[in-house]
Each structure stands twice: as C-alpha cells, then as structure tokens.
Amino acid sequence: MTAQGPRHRTAWVFGREDNCLTSDEVALCSHFCAIPTSTVMPTLNLSHAVAVVLSRLYCDGVSETSGADDSVETKINKTPLTLGEFEALMKHWEEVAVALDLTRGGDPEKMMIRLRRLLQRARPNVQEAANLRRFLSKVQLKTKKGDDR
Structure with missing residues (x-):
C-alpha cells in the first residue's frame, strides 16, 4: 500500500473482533488483508491489529525508499x-x-x-x-x- 504514495488518500477499515467484516463490507474495499492468528488466540483486539498493519506499512515504506529506482518508466x-x-x-x-x-x-x-x-x-x-x-x-x-x- 505504500506504493500509493503520499498524494493518494487511503482509509483503513478494521473488522470487528468477533466476526471481522461482512462480505458486503469487504466488497466496498479496494484492497484487503488478513492478519494470521493461532487457534489459541484466534482474534486480535483493535489496537494490536492496527499496530501490526502500521508496522508492516512502515517496514515496506523503509525498504521502498532505500535504493528505489526513480526512472520515469518505473x-x-x-x-x-x-x-x-x-x-x-x-x-x-x-x-x-x-x-x-x-x-x-x-x-x-x-x-x-x-x-x-x-x-x-x-x-x-x-x-x-x-x-x-x-x-x-x-x-x-x-x-x-x-x-x-
């Protein structure tokens, strides 16, 4: 998602802890992700889910900016x-x-x-x-x- 760049607005929608998002809600999203969990702890609370997603976005952004190819074609x-x-x-x-x-x-x-x-x-x-x-x-x-x- 970091490839969207700073000029593109992005909204993050997180599902409910007990049953995620409905099919209709997912259909309204342009992208979606699922955070893997274990059978012992099958859900994450909202703050943990947000932390996982933001951490991944941060890491992806750092790797994209280090050594990125800025050619016009790219x-x-x-x-x-x-x-x-x-x-x-x-x-x-x-x-x-x-x-x-x-x-x-x-x-x-x-x-x-x-x-x-x-x-x-x-x-x-x-x-x-x-x-x-x-x-x-x-x-x-x-x-x-x-x-x-």
Missing part, C-alpha cells in the same frame, strides 16, 4: 489506479462478460466478485489497466461485427 509503471479507474475497468469487464453470455443466468455478480478480488490482488497499474481495456474494447468490436453478419 514511475509510470507504478502509477496506481484511482478508485474511479478501477471501477471503470470492472464495469467494462462486466459489459463484455454479459455480452459474451459468460454469466450464469445473465447475473454477473458472482463472477464479478471473483474477478474483482483477482484484480485487487494483482493491483494493476495505469498502463496495465489501459492494456486490459484495449483488449476488452477489441472483444466488443469483434462481437459487434459478428452480430452484424
């Missing part, structure tokens, strides 16, 4: 998507999935949740997202040409 390749750009990519995927009848009964919700999680883990940058959107646009164009015949 900066472009690390430019993260905004939430709006990510949502536009997801909408584009959904349009193509529905047009190709890839969803069960025309309801893309389950497939889109899985795709969202995959893309969130991959954390595509601006250039990668542009490549994916270009691919999706070509698929749409080819399927429209096929419909015209």
